[in-house]
Amino acid sequence: MATFFKNRFLINLLHIILDILFLFVTFSYIVNYDQLINQYFPFSVLLLIGSSIFIAYSLITRSMKHYLLVIIYLILLFVGIAIFFTHWLITLVTLIFLVWRINSYFQLEAKLFEVNGGYTLLFYLNLVVAIIVTVYKNQDHLLALLLLLFIFQLTIISIGTMVQRLLLSEKPLSKLKKRNALSLLLFGGFFTLGVGLFILTSPLIKSVFIKFFRKILLVISYAVEIIITFIISLLPKEKMQRNLESLKLKLQEDNVLRPEQFVHHETVSFPIVEIFIALLVVGIIVYLMKKRTSELIFEEETTLVSSQTTKSINDSQHPINRSIVEYSISVGEVREQVLALEQLSMKEGQGRKKFESIRDWFERIGLNETEDFFETYEKVRYGDELIPMEMIEQFKKRVKALKDEHFLEPQKNKRGK
Known part of the structure; x- marks a missing residue:
């Protein structure tokens, strides 16, 4: 399950970086450059560290403890206001926004970070508008910072999606490199950040960068x-x-x-130039993202066709082996059972809540299950592994037993009384 953890953590890490950068760019409209650098930049770094720790803990334990997130953010709220002197209202709204966003991370079913998602494009649009406003106000220091953020985000997303492809790849050569996949992402991020800080702290390099x-x-x-x-x-x-x-x-x-x-x-007139630049940049980004998505879809379809062809050839040469269920079939089998259980529990007023993991749901309604049961569900819910037929059959039996013991038998007893 190491690949599962690395891939899910990587997706959530890219999302939290995007969210915090989105907030940081929004801060540039509200506060001046000195406040942005001395107060809100270190506060944003602490937000990233605290959020990443919570995400990693939630993925390791396979359980999202909301009270832990609230405790972390209350500490950050105090640190931001008392130490970095951030405005209390801005800090509070920022933390509420991140709580909402982090809750949504664990409901994502995509195997790759959505580089063409609407929220990603919204971030770039916000950044382009901020750059245009900065140029219009002739704020060279802030302009250099925003341009570097633009480059940093593009670098992180590019390296991140490359690492995700590496993690999800089934090629033997790629498996040798999976151990260093996250290290590659961290190196690329820190290298870009280091170059950016060098440009910001060097007056000569920064002036050349802005003039260009x-x-x-x-x-x-x-x-x-x-x-x-x-x-x-x-x-x-x-x-x-x-x-x-x-x-x-x-x-x-x-x-x-x-x-x-x-x-x-x-x-x-300068506004015409600004509008033209904004439309041009956003148009280029949309085109590149859509093109990238079409390439990904084509690659997935090609891989699927080739795997099906190989499977049909192997089936014709060897006896049919039903000990392994294909990933898509196992997803349907397992989720169908869980969905039926959710519908039955909903009638009893014990339905699964929005954003609630299966572990938290079972704990709330008093159901006890083994770790194998949860791992089977999580492998098809979050991972990309082939599930043995024995595990699928055992999972179905356990769900049937849960229905009978926890829901159907109590209903019969009530009717008998």
Whole structure:
């Protein structure tokens, strides 16, 4: 089950990093640069450490203890307000948001981090808007920080998905590298973070970094100007000329028009450039994510077809062996039994709650089961393993016994009375 733990922890780790970075970018709208670096950055690091510890503990114990998460976040609330002097309302809203997000992590059934998910794209959109606002306000220090966050997140997601593919791969060569999979992710993250801190702390490197980005903006502004000029040339010239002259007179009357506005590189209003950049970046991200997803789907379908072909060839050469149930079939068998148990318990007012693990549910309604029972369910619920037929049959017998002993027999006794 080591692969299960590593893969699930990696998915949840990528999610919590994305959530904390999303909050950190949102902080940039509210507080100034000094507060962001000296107060909210160390607080965000502590949030990541505390949340990661809770996620790892929950995966190891296969049980989500909400009171433990509340205790950790209450400590972080005190540390944030008393030591880092963060605003109490911002800190409280941040912790409530993360509690809601962490609860949703354990309901995810995807085997890979959803790089094209709506929340991921929302993060990038938020980051792009923050960068545009920073450029507009001419805040070079904050601009460098946000650009590095953009690069850091792309690096973490790229390395993380690569490591997940490695963990889920069944190739013998890949299995030799699985031990170092998480180490590769941590090395990539710390390396990118180290380069980012070097850029932020070096005035010369940071100025070159910002100037390079501003040159890119200037080139884009020229491209936007050419496009707009071309569009204007397609419109009726006489009508456009009258509209432009009336607009110029209106601006002159309001003392808004300045001579320097007619400089060549400023003929396009900056908001147009900002909107164009935002749409361009978001469009590129959506395209790349969708393309990546289609490649993943194609790879999965190809692997499935090849495995089915190999299985049919082996079946034709050897006697049919029913001792192993295919993963998809075992998922259906086990989940069908648990679903029937949930429906029956719901009628008795003991139904499974939202975001409640099967262990917590059984403990709440007074059902005792062996570790093998829970492992069978969790292997098909979270993992990707072939389940022996004996385990499936034993699981079905135990569920049937639970139905009879805990629900059906008490119902018969009530009717008899």
